[in-house]
Amino acid sequence: MRAIPFSRLLIAAALGSTLALAPLSASAFEGEVFSLKNRWEHTVTQMPANQREDTLKALASEAEQLANQYPNEAEVLIWQGIVLASYARERGGLGALGTAGDARDVLERAIEIDPTGGNGSAYVTLGALYDRAPGRPLGFGNSDTAERMFQRALELRPDGIDVNYYYAAFLKEEGNTPAAREHAQRAVNGTARENRQVSDEALRREAEALLGQL
Template sequence: MSLKKLLISLSLAAGFLGNVTAHAETMAEGIAAEQHAWAKGRYSLPEDKREDYFAQLQTRAHDFTLRFPNQAAPLIWEGIITATHAEYQGIFSARGTAREARDLLLKAIAIDPNALDGAGLLTLGALYFKVPRFGSFGDDDKAREYLQRALKVDPNNVDANYFYGEFLLEQGDKSGALMYLTKAVHAAPRPGRRDADEGRHAAALALLIKAQQ
């Protein structure tokens, strides 16, 4: 990436961080801002800039959650952002951050497990099978339980099918993985989530091709 493109990318990222939830008057506006900021950091920002980006986004997400106490949706998105932040941290820092994400998501699903089409359930399920590398609280049985619950809430959800397909592939269930990853690749785009859906569809296609080999 050229220096000019890098500076433009960082400038855009800073703009998202500066605007996330700062001027949101409603919970829906704030959630939409967090969704787009997450997608920007996850799929467009250079990888070596993502840890700092998501650290700042995590702080802003927490501040937003405090504005809407006892609401599942802000907790879910704070949990998603916190879990994503953990992915880009060193192993020792990531342990604590992953636990924070788990606790936020558990609190959210206790309020409303169906909120945001089961996003809390599927993110929690993904955490439970991805976190063992941190030596923390990985549990394949819980991962399967939460991911299956998420699929019951929204069987056609691109994220739920992607993560369950990834989980099954890691479990050695190749035929099951192919079925769910194919559903993820062909999942209909969600209104207002084009940036996230494009990134997830690309990831699902790459994993599907890997599973077919």
């Protein structure tokens, strides 16, 4: 039998170890994101308003640590961006602009890695950020950019509850009542995602309330 060089054996062993560990690493990363998502959902849908800001601040810190550990995982960055955007919204005022800007930067980085933006989630959050932030010189808010983000999200997930609700809210602010009504109805009729049922159902209720105002 032909002898195999020892160096090649070492390389093969190292490669085998890497391949064996990869599923475990992926599972660990997915589990951490799943835990972060569940606690975020509980915070934004069920926690009393006077407790949300501090909790989201802690979640944002945790998400940052996770992103530092997995800097090239789009899903991790998307959830960091979502948590930061929620924290900025809860803080409100000019003091939240820095946090909102951080959320924007993280989400745009995630889209560079995954152009689908987590099946549209990054684009929805970016659309809401560009819609709600003040424009220059104070902030980065821009209606045209918000429109583009929402349109891209709709291309990826046209029946999404979150996509249609936030786009409907944007259209209402823009004075386009017929289109706002259409997308609010689509949000009401949409199907909740299996991994986001709690937050999607909360948005469905908000879409029903919005529809009543249109």
